[in-house]
Amino acid sequence: MLTEEQYRLAASHFETPFYLYDRSAIEQACKDVMNFPNAFGLTVRYALKANPLTAFLKIAENAGLHFDASSEYEAYRCLQVGIPGEKIQLTAQQFPKKHLNIFEDGKVRFNACSLHQLEQFGKHFPGREVSIRINPGVGSGGNRQTNVGGPSSSFGIWHEQVDQVPAIAEKYDLKITRIHTHIGSGTDPEVWKQVACMSLDFAVKFDSVDTLNLGGGFKVGRMSDEKTTDLQEIGEVVKAEFIRIQKETGRELKLEIEPGTYIAAVAGALVSEVDDLVDTGIDGFSFLKVNTGMDAISRPALYASRHPMVVLPKDATYETKDYVVTGHCCESGDIFTLDEDDVLAPRTLTQASIGDLVVIEGAGAYCSSMNLRNYNSFPACNEVLIDDENRLHLLRETETVEDMLARENIVDFI
Numbered sequence: 001m002l003t004e005e006q007y008r009l010a011a012s013h014f015e016t017p018f019y020l021y022d023r024s025a026i027e028q029a030c031k032d033v034m035n036f037p038n039a040f041g042l043t044v045r046y047a048l049k050a051n052p053l054t055a056f057l058k059i060a061e062n063a064g065l066h067f068d069a070s071s072e073y074e075a076y077r078c079l080q081v082g083i084p085g086e087k088i089q090l091t092a093q094q095f096p097k098k099h100l101n102i103f104e105d106g107k108v109r110f111n112a113c114s115l116h117q118l119e120q121f122g123k124h125f126p127g128r129e130v131s132i133r134i135n136p137g138v139g140s141g142g143n144r145q146t147n148v149g150g151p152s153s154s155f156g157i158w159h160e161q162v163d164q165v166p167a168i169a170e171k172y173d174l175k176i177t178r179i180h181t182h183i184g185s186g187t188d189p190e191v192w193k194q195v196a197c198m199s200l201d202f203a204v205k206f207d208s209v210d211t212l213n214l215g216g217g218f219k220v221g222r223m224s225d226e227k228t229t230d231l232q233e234i235g236e237v238v239k240a241e242f243i244r245i246q247k248e249t250g251r252e253l254k255l256e257i258e259p260g261t262y263i264a265a266v267a268g269a270l271v272s273e274v275d276d277l278v279d280t281g282i283d284g285f286s287f288l289k290v291n292t293g294m295d296a297i298s299r300p301a302l303y304a305s306r307h308p309m310v311v312l313p314k315d316a317t318y319e320t321k322d323y324v325v326t327g328h329c330c331e332s333g334d335i336f337t338l339d340e341d342d343v344l345a346p347r348t349l350t351q352a353s354i355g356d357l358v359v360i361e362g363a364g365a366y367c368s369s370m371n372l373r374n375y376n377s378f379p380a381c382n383e384v385l386i387d388d389e390n391r392l393h394l395l396r397e398t399e400t401v402e403d404m405l406a407r408e409n410i411v412d413f414i
């Protein structure tokens, strides 16, 4: 969505590397998710783990989205930037012991992800409404690391243990009003639909439930051979199921979804430049080294995930070359061009020279937010938003080594 002109414009104002985000792409994605088909009401929560920059939160809020926080710190962060508590739901692997005060006025919602969490919430806040996350026994995701359903996942109350929930709820006078499932990021749309239907069966088992939250996981095609989920297509299937349940039981359940990737992924790019070009001989590889790496964007190293890459040469050329693109960290795993089996997969790119811009696209979600910050003491880079009039807004400033040292204790005992 961002254009070559926009990359070059931003690079004329900011030193590489920097993240560049497209305001209109975020707004368009927000519109798409707000139009998700539904029968009896819809709340869309932006999963801010994808990108928690305040600009993303504000754009999402202006478009009518609520928020899915994945840790007490994310929930607290939302509150700190002025998002009202009633728009935030916390779904976390760790019980929010250090910030229980966020629940005190009864506004921030809690989604218990285990029986222990439910018990703890009941002890601290008896009589409250609460949601439970269920692991439906089925998972799907772009890869093992992003699959969060099924027996090998610790996320949610295992479906065979859901019958233990009523006793805990009764003990603490908790009212289970919401059921939640989320089975992975980059989920197969067919599996997503299947789990949506299974989740409805859980929801109707609890008389007090009025809302079913189906999480996120909508696949986004970053590469040209990857397909983006058709939200209307899967939404209509799910809507029909909500209507079926209404006909069978009289229950008009509200729907919630929690997209992260869908909102942010294609709205961002990491703009870097060629730092070096080396090769390992005739039977080896041509390496294109960029001035960014796993300290700024860890997905390729973690998941062998693929991102579109564009070389923008200083001097126009139609020549191409196959490159293994590597990052600047002293790690042999800091590579941007791996195949699904984690093997070097040279990419055909415009022939590059040192100093040419190299743009890593599809980098708006789980990139800046999931970086290996300060590895090799590389500073976190500038993050910039471009609006539809091509105005550039610095969202987060790069840091200095002094910033990195600021919280370290001065060593005076050695």
Ligand SMILES: Cc1ncc(COP(=O)(O)O)c(C=O)c1O
Pocket: 047, 050, 068, 091, 182, 184, 185, 186, 215, 216, 217, 218, 258, 259, 260, 261, 262
């Ligand atoms: C509970 C929950 N909801 C929503 C999401 C967002 O998923 P995605 O970014 O794939 O839409 C996640 C991601 O891990 C999640 O754990």
